Amino acid sequence: MPHVIVDYSANMETRTDIRALCEALRVAALETGILPLAGIRVRAIRADHVAIADGDPTHGHVDISVRLRGGRDLPARKDATAHIFAAAERFLAPAMAKHSVALSLEMRDIDPELSPKTGTIRDHLKKADQDD
Numbered sequence: 001m002p003h004v005i006v007d008y009s010a011n012m013e014t015r016t017d018i019r020a021l022c023e024a025l026r027v028a029a030l031e032t033g034i035l036p037l038a039g040i041r042v043r044a045i046r047a048d049h050v051a052i053a054d055g056d057p058t059h060g061h062v063d064i065s066v067r068l069r070g071g072r073d074l075p076a077r078k079d080a081t082a083h084i085f086a087a088a089e090r091f092l093a094p095a096m097a098k099h100s101v102a103l104s105l106e107m108r109d110i111d112p113e114l115s116p117k118t119g120t121i122r123d124h125l126k127k128a129d130q131d132d
Helices: 010-014 018-031 074-098 121-131
Strands: 002-009 041-047 060-069 101-110
Touching: 002 010, 002 018, 010 041, 010 060, 018 041, 018 060, 018 074, 060 074, 074 101
Parallel strands: 002 041, 060 101
Antiparallel strands: 002 060
């Protein structure tokens, strides 16, 4: 279960392709080698009402939160954080070159004892592999 949540200001929708950003982050998460394919979920949540810095409504933000079940060591998490953030920076570079944008990322552990989960994605991934 890595959940990647992109919180972004509404004005970013005219500056970049949010759906493509989600896909770029999904690929980057997978490339880390420590995040399981079946657990990766990337979603974007638009913030319609924001107040940033001096209140100029042209400022934008993209805040990425990566939530992981516990168990990965700090060096692995640091490497994954850097890799995912670099992918976001590359993707957003054109928008950031033209507009005032704050980009941030935070990775945090989820206590597995306090986070029940269930699902059938893995079953369907295996089924898809068998159909090939």
